[in-house]
Amino acid sequence: MAKATGLVDRLAVDVDWAFPDLVLAYQDRLYSGVRSFVGSADAEDVTQEALIRAHKALHSYDEDRIRQLQVSAWLWTIAINLCRNWARTRSRRPQTVQLTFDRPSGDEAADEAIDVVMLDGWKQRLAGLSEAQRVAVVLRHVVGLSYREIAAATERPVGTAKTDVSRGLAALRKIISEEGTL
């Protein structure tokens, strides 16, 4: 099999054979986006579940359907759903506070701590947006999807995706300026 063949063609030939390539190609962006929605503590679990569901779904599709997949948008349809479920079960469960952390020591720990603080700040700001805007902004600016891909992932028109992104950014600007006055 030639290396140049596209991922969907290889998946269509043999899902299991090509699936590791899909994981390697998309896991970083998927994890980054999911982390913006659910935070560092659960990002790995949610991303893992999304990829496992994607694998299961691929096995239920016929070859033509796989060949026509827009992989990125399709993965995000799965991941957004899981993030939504995560938020729902989360709100029903009492929140527990983790007191101890298993973290690497030294510079790495310091970097990671800064990372976590920054992420938490953004996670809170993003929480002030409507779900549609939050999803659109993260997919556009954290994950780097095109408007067309965002539209496909959220099953909305491209125009709406564009509006969601620009209104979401405007809302974030407002939230940040209010933070400044506090």
Add this chain to the structure above:
Amino acid sequence: MTDDIARELEALATTAPDSLTRNVLIATRTGRFYATVGGPTGDLLIGWSSAGIYAVAPIGELARFLEVYSAGPLAPIPQQLPTPWQRQVAAALESGKLGRLPVDLTGLTEFQQAVLRKTLEIPPGQLRPYGWVAREIGKPGATRAVGSALNKNPVPVLIPCHRVGRSDGTVGRYAYGPEMKRDLLRAEGLDPDEVDDAAERGVRFIGSATTNIYCHPTCHNARRIKQTNRVELRTAAAARKAGFRACLVCRPAAAA
């Protein structure tokens, strides 16, 4: 301001932890994995994926194995063999027969695959020359190419390339050193020194004075011939001239 926000959001992009990749590939059984199993002459690495067993190597080759079979940043993951294969692998190593174990020969040429499949037909404890394999797969001129295809056998022991020797009848070389080949043959009940001694005396075939059939020296039919009826033969032509016909089991005619 909007640009600043966009840039800060872009900075949230990160890399997934290694454990994520690993756990997804384990859960979906789509990664490349490896396990260590006891072989006939020492521990063996067995590399496997959903497509089947893609590699076998002596345990001492672990570093090279991981290097060769890493896909990008992804090295094979140590795992227990899938339960249904555990018994099959043990049985294959015990009996010297592959059985129904799935072997993944993706990436090999048709010629290489034909050589390896033919090798599977050689019974445990028997030796055939490279030229025999070449003739049997319909490429009588390709003796050297057979040798190099066997040398690149990704799943030695399970595909018994140790049962193919030099055209002069000696045991010959092995990808993991000649001693391992001799040990594997010994474990199957064949004495490699006896094979080499006979070959060095010029014996290529054994004929039976009672049945007038001639065989490769290690064919089970040859080994049943009583000492008093054994006729040592140097060439197939000499055998035919002396009135022998080729054994239908080991097909020595194919070796010329």
